[in-house]
Structure formats: C-alpha cells, structure tokens
Amino acid sequence: MIEQAGLFERFRALHQREGGFIMPNAWDGASALILKEAGFEALGTSSAAMALAMGRADGKHDLTRAEHIENAKLLIRITGLPVNGDFEDGLGASPDDVAATVEAAIAAGLAGIGIEDTSGDPAEPIRAFDDAVARVRAAARVARGRILLTGRTDNFIQGRPDLEDTIKRLTAFAEAGADVLYAPYPADMDAVRAIVRAVAPKPVNLVVGTMAGTVPWQEVQAAGVKRLSLGAALYTRVMGHLAQGAKELLAGDLAAGAGETPSTSTGAPYRQLSQKMQAAIAARS
Numbered sequence: 001m002i003e004q005a006g007l008f009e010r011f012r013a014l015h016q017r018e019g020g021f022i023m024p025n026a027w028d029g030a031s032a033l034i035l036k037e038a039g040f041e042a043l044g045t046s047s048a049a050m051a052l053a054m055g056r057a058d059g060k061h062d063l064t065r066a067e068h069i070e071n072a073k074l075l076i077r078i079t080g081l082p083v084n085g086d087f088e089d090g091l092g093a094s095p096d097d098v099a100a101t102v103e104a105a106i107a108a109g110l111a112g113i114g115i116e117d118t119s120g121d122p123a124e125p126i127r128a129f130d131d132a133v134a135r136v137r138a139a140a141r142v143a144r145g146r147i148l149l150t151g152r153t154d155n156f157i158q159g160r161p162d163l164e165d166t167i168k169r170l171t172a173f174a175e176a177g178a179d180v181l182y183a184p185y186p187a188d189m190d191a192v193r194a195i196v197r198a199v200a201p202k203p204v205n206l207v208v209g210t211m212a213g214t215v216p217w218q219e220v221q222a223a224g225v226k227r228l229s230l231g232a233a234l235y236t237r238v239m240g241h242l243a244q245g246a247k248e249l250l251a252g253d254l255a256a257g258a259g260e261t262p263s264t265s266t267g268a269p270y271r272q273l274s275q276k277m278q279a280a281i282a283a284r285s
Contacts, residue, residue, distance in 0.1 A: 002080055004109045004147075011042055011082035011111035011148050015180065015203045020226040022217070023205075025086065027053055027071070027235055029078045036079040042111070044084040045072050048274075049235035057278060058088075059154075061120045065091040065101055069108045076109045084112035084150070084229075089120065089127070095138035102142040102149070112148035114182065115139045117169060118158070125158040133172045140177025150205060151178030156185045161211075163191050167198045174199050180227065181205070188212045189223055196224040207231045236269065 014021045025046035026032035032043055048058045050071055056062035068087050075083045085105050090098030098115060105113045117132035118125055127135070136151045143149040151173025155166045163186070170181040182205040186192050189210060196204050203226035209215045220228055241263075249257030256263045 002076060002109060004106060004111070007076070007082040007109065007111040008147055011084070012179075014042055014082070015148070015226050017226075019221050020203075020228065022228045022230075023084065024230045024234055025049065025232070026075050029074055031234065031238075032075040032078045032081075036081055040081070042082040042084065043075055043079065044112075044229050045075065045086045046230075046232050046235060047086045047088050048232035052232070052235065052239075052274070058274070059118050059120060059125075061088075061091070063088070063091075065104060069104055072105070072110050073108050082111035083109075084114065084148070085110045086114050088116060089118045090115045090135055090139060095134045098135045099138040099142045102139045102147065106142070106147050110147060112150060112180075113139070113143070114150040114152050115178075116152040116154050118154050126153070126155060126160060129169065129172070132169060133176050136173045136178055137176040143179075144177060148179045149177065150180040150182050151176070152182040152184070152205075154184060156183060156187070156211065161187060163187070163194065167195060170195060170199050174202050178202070182207075184231070185209075185211050189215060189219065192220075192225065193223050200224070203227060205229055208233050 021041060023042050023044050024035050024040055025044040026035055027046055027049035035043055047063060050063060051058035068085060068091065072083050072085045087101060087105065091101045092098055102113055115136055117127045119127045139149055151170065153166055153169040155162055166183050170183060174181055180203050181199045183195060184207045186195065187210060192206060192210060205227040206220060206225045207229045208231060244263055245257045245259065248263060255261040
C-alpha cells in the first residue's frame with residue numbers, strides 16, 4: 001500500500017526544488033502510465049478531460065466527489081506517484097462540504113488538491129470574494145500538514161480579465177492557508193510575474209501558458225513559477241490524433257488510420273470539443 005503521507009512529502013518537496021517542475025495531467029490508467037514512464041515525478045487529474053471522456057460538463061457539478069476520487073485513486077494505483085486532484089470548487093454547496101472533500105482526498109491517498117472559486121452557475125460563474133475565501137479557509141483547516149492545497153481563481157478564463165482582483169483573491173487564499181496559488185491563463189508573462197511577486201514566497205502554478213500563447217519552459221522558470229500543469233492539453237492532443245485517424249480510416253487508409261504508418265495531426269481545440277459535448281448533452285436532455 002502506498003502511504004499518503006509519503007506521497008504528500010514528495011509532492012511538497014517538488015515545490016521547493018530550484019527551477020520548479022512540470023506536472024502533466026492524466027485522465028486514465030494508460031495516460032498515467034505513459035507519463036510516469038516518460039519520467040514525470042507527479043501527476044494531476046483534469047476535471048476538463050474527465051468531463052469530456054465521460055460525456056459531462058466541466059465546472060457544472062456534473063462530476064461527483066466519488067468520481068473524482070476514484071479517478072485519482074486509479075492514477076495513484078497505476079503509478080505510485082504523487083497525484084494532485086483537480087477537484088473544481090470543492091464539490092459541495094458549503095465550506096463544510098469543501099472540508100469533507102479534502103478529508104476524502106487525503107483518505108484516498110492524494111498528495112495535493114485544488115479548490116477554485118467557480119460556482120457552477122453560468123450567470124455568476126465566479127463566487128463572491130468572501131464566499132471563495134471561506135471555502136479555501138475551510139479546506140486549509142483540514143489540509144494543513146496533510147495534503148498540499150492549491151487555491152485557484154478562474155477570473156481570466158471566465159471572462160474577467162481583472163489582474164487586481166485576481167491578485168486580491170490569490171493573496172487572500174494564501175493568507176487563508178493555501179500552499180500553492182493558481183490563476184489559469186493570465187494575459188501575459190508580465191501578469192504572471194506580478195502574481196508570483198504578490199504571493200511570494202508561496203509557489204505559483206501556471207497551466208500551459210498565458211492568453212498570449214504557450215511560453216518556453218525556461219521563461220516560465222525565470223518568472224519564478226514553481227509548477228507547470230497541462231490541464232486538458234494532452235487529452236485534446238490525443239483527441240486530435242483520433243480525429244485524424246478517423247479521417248484516414250474513412251478514406252480507406254487502414255494502415256495510417258490504425259497507426260501502423262506515420263500520420264500527422266494536431267490537437268483538437270478544447271473549446272471546440274467542449275461546445276460539441278454541450279450540444280450532445282443538450283440534445284439528449
């Protein structure tokens with residue numbers, strides 16, 4: 001049996017390493033095993049990849065706590081690596097529910113967990129400041145010294161490009177007890193550097209890059225970012241290969257379609273995949 005406390009310590013140590021580390025996100029046993037064999041030292045789950053794979057909507061409470069936990073347990077069991085859970089808003093209506101989610105993650109063997117300030121309500125996708133901080137504080141009471149807690153604000157990806165409010169939220173999450181701070185897709189690297197300065201000495205996670213595009217790993221390191229995650233990027237890359245293979249098969253090229261001869265493909269855009277999935281969900285409702 002893999003001891004959760006040992007995985008937590010290994011994961012915490014990675015965040016203290018000079019130069020930081022890359023934490024790719026897996027979604028099933030095969031992807032987790034491939035990433036481990038490539039040499040990565042920790043993995044994240046991806047709620048977006050899980051939702052697409054299961055025909056659900058991400059960030060809308062369509063995935064249950066039990067489903068998130070089972071997915072993370074699978075990655076741990078297959079790899080023996082520290083796993084960080086991308087557990088949306090903490091999967092519950094109240095701060096006490098968030099605390100219960102953190103407790104369940106620890107019991108399941110996770111080394112880290114992320115709690116974001118989303119609401120699941122399209123009309124008001126970002127929670128009010130006080131509510132968001134209360135939820136992180138409740139998570140931190142359970143997490144402290146047991147699991148690495150990431151406090152996340154989704155301002156930028158929810159159409160709120162307000163750097164000042166983003167920093168206000170992240171610093172409040174840090175003061176409430178979050179160990180790592182995270183705001184997906186800042187406008188540019190100047191915004192990333194501003195976030196790093198604001199929450200120092202606590203580490204910052206960056207996903208893939210900025211709204212301006214991907215950034216070389218060396219530039220990310222130079223900005224002071226300690227952890228780079230991939231979100232659903234690897235999943236959408238795989239789906240791009242699948243889409244290309246499907247076209248080749250339909251055209252009668254069995255060798256290319258089945259992967260026996262070289263084929264060129266690019267990743268399927270996440271937004272496009274997500275929109276198609278929402279349409280499919282709506283059609284069968």
